[in-house]
Amino acid sequence: MRQSSSTTDEKEIRETVAIILQNFSPLKENLIPILQSVQSAVGYIPQPAMKQVASFLAVPAGEVFGVATFYNQFRLIPPGKHPVKVCLGTACHVKGGNIILEEWKRRLGIDEGGVTQDREFSLDRVACVGCCALAPVVLVEEEVFGTMSPSAVEGILLRIRIEKERRSGCGGNEE
Amino acid sequence: MKTITLTIDEKTVEATEGEMLLWVALDNDIYIPNLCALKARPLPDANCRLCWVDIEGRSAPVTACNEPVYNGMVVKTGTERVVRLQQTALELILSTHPVDCGRCGKNKRCELQKIARHLRTKLKQKRLRDISKRLPIDSSHSLFSYDPNKCVLCGRCIWVCKEEQKVGTLHFAYRGFAMVVTAFGGAPLGEADCTMCGRCVEVCPVGSLIFKNAEK
Structure with missing residues (x-):
């Protein structure tokens, strides 16, 4: 069952990428904008998508892999259902953002850039979310949590778990 | 193409105008340390930062x-400031390069050994912290093995693979200290598209890419 769902995923990704590529001319300088579009549509950059982009631009697939691994902004593994982004911009850094990041790492049992085994959470650091007055800041999905403390991490996790329990049974394709 | 004359270390040499200085010097038996350059390559990366020279009129x-x-x-x-730059560049490279020459297949044919001898610098540098990668050796390929730890990231193999052989299997990936030469997706080289030309191994200046039959 798992395998069949992953092949449909692959087909879906191929179609999504094909649609994205229609908006670009096959010029090398479009590589980064294409990868950005793929990531915002798919959530990450799967290896089959890199190959697809490479053949579109007529460059070796390794070159696309090189660019995708060079930039921090590109994800190579799917994000969790609830992507957690810990801000480590200047203000958040000064206000102890790294302590918040440590707490998330400890609570989720993953390193930054990682995804929990159940695919529920992924953890990333970002450089400035744009609301420095609320430092230190954490984004969970698109929701902003300001003036974070390590103890607030558990509260957020608890809230997500309760919400999930409330929703469980209704088929769970929540966004 | 005009023939011109220039002076390198008091020696008058002839060259074709526009030729790169490194090759003019090497062709005239004047050694300048270098790692990343390839004569066939029209626009070098200049990434190894070893072939420093002083030119009159340049600050x-x-x-x-x-x-x-x-x-x-x-x-x-061989001016003092040139040698200092070269020594530091070599030390930086050696701080990421495991020095285990006795057990290395490239011993006595290694460019790093040649450069160190030329600069009278020790191969075991002590000034900088050792940040060797400690990655597994890839011996999946039938022709050669690849030790990413010994790689100095000169990019020669990548250039011959892509531009000379038009294969394009080898590439840089990741960034900074994590940067490696690898095939698509970090796949073992034995599983990558490869035409078995062996050029990458031939141009490797160190013992990173090495033919299997030459090992031991």
Whole structure:
């Protein structure tokens, strides 16, 4: 069952990428904008998508892999259902953002850039979310949590778990 | 193409205008340390930062591999500031390169050994912290093995694979200290598209890419 769902995923990704590529001319300088579009549509950059982009631009697939691994902004593994982004911009850094990041790492049992085994959470650091007055800041999905403390991490996790329990049974394709 | 004369270390040499200084010097038996340059490559990366020279009229040393020669050019290869830059560049490279020459297949044919001898620098540098990668050796390929730890990231193999052989299997991936030469997706080289030309191994200046039958 798992395998069949992953092949449909692959087909879906191929179609999504094909649609994205229609908006670009096959010029090398479009590589980064294409990868950005793929990531915002798919959530990450799967290896089959890199190959697809490479053949579109007529460059070796390794070159696309090189660019995708060079930039921090590109994800190579799917994000969790609830992507957690810990801000480590200047203000958040000064206000102890790294302590918040440590707490998330400890609570989720993953390193930054990682995804929990159940695919529920992924953890990333970002450089400035744009609301420095609320430092230190954490984004969970698109929701902003300001003036974070390590103890607030558990509260957020608890809230997500309760919400999930409330929703469980209704088929769970929540966004 | 005009023939011109220039002076390198008091020696008058002839060259074709526009040729890169590094090759003019090497062709005239004047050694300038270098790792990343390949004569066939028109636009070098100049990424190894070893081929420094002083040119009269220039305020700071320049890299010889991407410096076109001109008539009346006066070059000095061994000035104090040049040697200092070269020694530091070598130390930086050696801080990421495990020095285990006795057990390395490239022993006595290694460019790093040659450069260290030329600069009278020890191969075991002590000034900088050792940040060797400690990655597994890839011996999946039938022709050669690849030790990413010994790689100095000169990019020669990548250039011959892509531009000379038009294969394009090898590439840089990741960034900074994590940067490696690898095939798509970090796949073992034995599973990657490869035409078995062996050029990458031939141009490797160190013992990173090495033919299996030459090992031991």
